[in-house]
Amino acid sequence: MSAKLRYWLKEIAIIAAVGGLVMVGMQWFQRHQQRGGGGALVVGSEAPAFRADELKTGATVELGKLRGKPVIVSFWATYCGPCKAQIDDLTEVFNEAGDRYAVVTVNKERRSKVTQFAKKRALSFPIVHDTTGRIFGKYQVSSIPMTVIIDRDGKVVHDFVGPADADILREHMETLTQAADATPAAGRASAVASNP
Secondary structure: OOHHHHHHHHHHHHHHHHHHHHHHHHHHHHHHHHHOOOOOOOOOOEOOOOEEEEOOOOOEEEHHHHOOOOEEEEEOOOOOHHHHHHHHHHHHHHHHHOOOOEEEEEEOOOHHHHHHHHHHHOOOOOEEEOOOOHHHHHOOOOOOOEEEEEOOOOEEEEEEEOOOOHHHHHHHHHHHHHHHHHHHHHHHHHHHHHOO
16 A cells, blocks of 8 residues: 555545544533523423424424423424434324323424424324514524423523433433323322311
């Protein structure tokens, strides 16, 4: 093997290794961001109310009517690669939700485009059609996909940009549903203790 070929193979190997490290670092950072803290919205603030039609059924979806259970709200678009990448994870989490929590997605593209995409991909989760972009504005969506985690009292727990990871969404929902399950029991215990 010539010296020149060895040199180029070494350079390619170094570039591939650095690229791999950068990708691993970016994935770690993204997963870390999805776990804690806050994003554009103030943690503990009231999640902005919305009311809009669900794209496939035409039923009205109102955030306030979901009170009592945690909610995942995901903002996305059909043209967005990272949004498409998270669809399987959102579908898994939605299918596991049952009555424990809600998953709602929000899209503001042309109705016909989103409907066609939803049929082609056989999407099962609700898609709220934000015809005016008002919901996107209320949630300060500047990049998509954006996911907002809301507790059972309608307060923002966390929001982040980037494709949502199913395991991290499950962690959030498990924590919030356990807190919701524990609260009524604690309330009953204190009521009993205060009434001898």
